[in-house]
Amino acid sequence: MRNTAWRWGGGIVAIALALFVFVVPFLFIVFTAGKTQAEASALQFTPPTQWVLFDNIVAVLQNRDYLLVTAFVNSTILTVGAVSIMVVLGAMVGYVLQRRKSRWNPLVNSLVLAGLIIPPAVVPTIWVLQGLELFKTLPGLIAVHVAFGLSFCILLFRAFVATIPRELDEAAIIDGAGPVKLFFRVIFPLLRSVIVTVIVVQAVFVFSDFTYALYFLPGDENATVQLTTFNFISQSVSSYNLLFADVLLITIPPLIMYIFFQRQIVAGMTSGAVKG
Amino acid sequence: MTTTTAPGRPATGTESTSPPSPGRRKPMKSPYPTWFFIPAGVFYVVLFLVPTVASFYFSLTRWTLFSVEFIGFDNFVRFFQEPQLVQGFINTFIYAFLTSGAKVVLGLLLGVFLSSQIIGRGFLRATIFFPVLVSTIGVGILFKVLMDPFGGPINESLAAIGIQGPGWLTDPSLALISVALVDIWKGVGLATLIYIAGMVAIPQEYFEASKVDGASAWSTFRHITLPLLRPATVTVVLLSLIGGLRSFDLIWSMTGGGPGFTSDVLASVIYKQYQAGFFGLSTAGNVVLFVVVAAIIFPLSWWLNRKGDES
Numbered sequence: 001m002r003n004t005a006w007r008w009g010g011g012i013v014a015i016a017l018a019l020f021v022f023v024v025p026f027l028f029i030v031f032t033a034g035k036t037q038a039e040a041s042a043l044q045f046t047p048p049t050q051w052v053l054f055d056n057i058v059a060v061l062q063n064r065d066y067l068l069v070t071a072f073v074n075s076t077i078l079t080v081g082a083v084s085i086m087v088v089l090g091a092m093v094g095y096v097l098q099r100r101k102s103r104w105n106p107l108v109n110s111l112v113l114a115g116l117i118i119p120p121a122v123v124p125t126i127w128v129l130q131g132l133e134l135f136k137t138l139p140g141l142i143a144v145h146v147a148f149g150l151s152f153c154i155l156l157f158r159a160f161v162a163t164i165p166r167e168l169d170e171a172a173i174i175d176g177a178g179p180v181k182l183f184f185r186v187i188f189p190l191l192r193s194v195i196v197t198v199i200v201v202q203a204v205f206v207f208s209d210f211t212y213a214l215y216f217l218p219g220d221e222n223a224t225v226q227l228t229t230f231n232f233i234s235q236s237v238s239s240y241n242l243l244f245a246d247v248l249l250i251t252i253p254p255l256i257m258y259i260f261f262q263r264q265i266v267a268g269m270t271s272g273a274v275k276g
Numbered sequence: 277m278t279t280t281t282a283p284g285r286p287a288t289g290t291e292s293t294s295p296p297s298p299g300r301r302k303p304m305k306s307p308y309p310t311w312f313f314i315p316a317g318v319f320y321v322v323l324f325l326v327p328t329v330a331s332f333y334f335s336l337t338r339w340t341l342f343s344v345e346f347i348g349f350d351n352f353v354r355f356f357q358e359p360q361l362v363q364g365f366i367n368t369f370i371y372a373f374l375t376s377g378a379k380v381v382l383g384l385l386l387g388v389f390l391s392s393q394i395i396g397r398g399f400l401r402a403t404i405f406f407p408v409l410v411s412t413i414g415v416g417i418l419f420k421v422l423m424d425p426f427g428g429p430i431n432e433s434l435a436a437i438g439i440q441g442p443g444w445l446t447d448p449s450l451a452l453i454s455v456a457l458v459d460i461w462k463g464v465g466l467a468t469l470i471y472i473a474g475m476v477a478i479p480q481e482y483f484e485a486s487k488v489d490g491a492s493a494w495s496t497f498r499h500i501t502l503p504l505l506r507p508a509t510v511t512v513v514l515l516s517l518i519g520g521l522r523s524f525d526l527i528w529s530m531t532g533g534g535p536g537f538t539s540d541v542l543a544s545v546i547y548k549q550y551q552a553g554f555f556g557l558s559t560a561g562n563v564v565l566f567v568v569v570a571a572i573i574f575p576l577s578w579w580l581n582r583k584g585d586e587s
Contacts, residue, residue: 003393011395018403021461025418028429032421043421045429089316100308108313115324117573119522121331121562122546123339123555128327147323150316169307179309208411210525214547226413230529233417240421247414254409262402265409269466270473 032244040241056245071228079206082145094157115151141217160194197268200261225250335563339556351560364540372520378460379467379516387471405465416529419458448538467512474508510580
């Protein structure tokens with residue numbers, strides 16, 4: 001009796017609360033993005049009297065000579081580049097770290113932990129990037145994301161490699177596979193499920209990153225989407241409809257990721273967390 | 277690192293190019309070559325380790341675009357004398373402990389609640405977690421508008437039920453708290469999921485046994501759920517503290533440290549000083565942040581994990 005009341009009563013109250021606290025703010029984005037400029041400036045939480053969402057999105061994309069389109073291209077290159085380097089290099093380290101007990105392991109392990117905990121020193125990083133002539137370039141930001149994101153990847157890969165039986169390695173070695181072949185042909189394909197997790201989690205992180213882009217890739221001409229959106233506030237405070245059309249656009253990629261990879265994202269965020 | 281390059285590289289080279297000579301390969305190196313560390317190590321050392329070590333030197337200098345001049349501990353002295361920098365230092369702790377504490381308590385309650393048999397569980401979990409993935413800038417802009425003191429939807433709704441809403445982001449005593457609230461709103465989903473994962477790991481037998489013994493719901497929670505959720509709590513505390521101490525983008529997009537400097541934290545001070553061209557002072561801020569994070573996180577994680585081993 002009590003259980004049924006709990007099951008339905010608690011559930012319905014919780015759903016109502018969740019709708020109010022978590023869904024209403026996102027509805028506000030959609031509503032405001034769909035309004036005309038005059039209507040949006042009232043900041044009311046009401047559905048638009050006439051939907052001009054598509055026009056607003058087109059206007060935002062065309063704004064300032066297709067700046068947002070360029071930004072999307074930049075963010076895509078950044079995300080794909082950084083995540084693929086991270087995955088391959090992180091898997092290599094995680095694999096050797098788990099398989100081989102060498103005297104480097106304690107050092108590498110503590111560096112990995114340090115990478116998770118210690119806040120990066122930003123201005124000296126800029127100084128290094130300038131020395132390498134990578135400051136204010138997309139490759140520079142990719143390299144920075146790789147350096148800062150590796151620790152998380154290594155932890156996930158190390159944990160997963162432990163579940164792959166060593167007999168597989170031995171069989172491959174007997175068949176004449178060298179270390180490189182053993183890793184890339186035998187082990188790497190077996191890591192598929194954790195690779196998906198790492199890709200999805202890091203892609204969401206790199207795509208949503210604002211701080212590193214602000215420091216290492218300033219300027220408008222090669223900005224990322226987060227930076228472009230932020231700069232939007234200072235330039236056109238009056239057109240809330242365009243601002244929120246922009247916010248809506250940068251919210252869509254993570255939403256798509258979430259819909260398709262919910263299980264992997266949750267697994268990655270909680271399992272990586274438990275190790276940290 | 278570099279010493280392993282020499283023996284590592286040639287060994288793998290000969291090996292992968294001459295597989296059909298098993299005799300020669302007997303004394304071969306481990307099939308798990310240490311040079312696999314090197315490509316990742318290059319990124320890590322050049323862009324993380326070197327800057328971190330260099331920051332200790334640069335924090336002792338007056339450093340501008342054109343020159344570096346060694347000035348000893350002046351930057352740190354300045355850091356703890358100028359009221360706005362001290363404010364940022366103190367705010368960092370307020371922000372981190374407030375968000376971390378709230379995420380632990382709310383995450384625990386939501387995690388236990390969403391592990392019970394209620395309708396719409398999947399929907400609730402998905403809804404609470406989604407803000408974790410949304411870009412912080414997007415959330416910052418959204419709540420900046422929602423919390424607008426003049427005609428912002430939050431205060432409009434409060435006015436409709438007869439409450440005079442405060443100036444969330446414009447009141448100096450409230451701005452930091454308001455940003456912290458949004459941080460909690462955005463991050464509580466992750467804490468909840470970690471607690472749900474912790475709940476799944478508790479064997480059902482414990483709950484059945486306590487039911488048979490006639491334990492009340494509260495004492496089951498107090499003596500079974502809570503102690504067994506300890507690993508999850510450790511994770512949530514450490515993760516949210518690390519995130520909270522380093523937090524920058526939400527504060528920057530919502531208040532920019534304002535009004536005045538009342539919602540500045542270390543990370544925003546670092547950026548402001550960098551923007552103003554005081555690279556040495558900015559780097560000193562970074563070193564302070566480093567010390568704060570290390571001084572809190574390392575002992576705390578050691579203490580939490582040690583207590584975990586005992587039970």
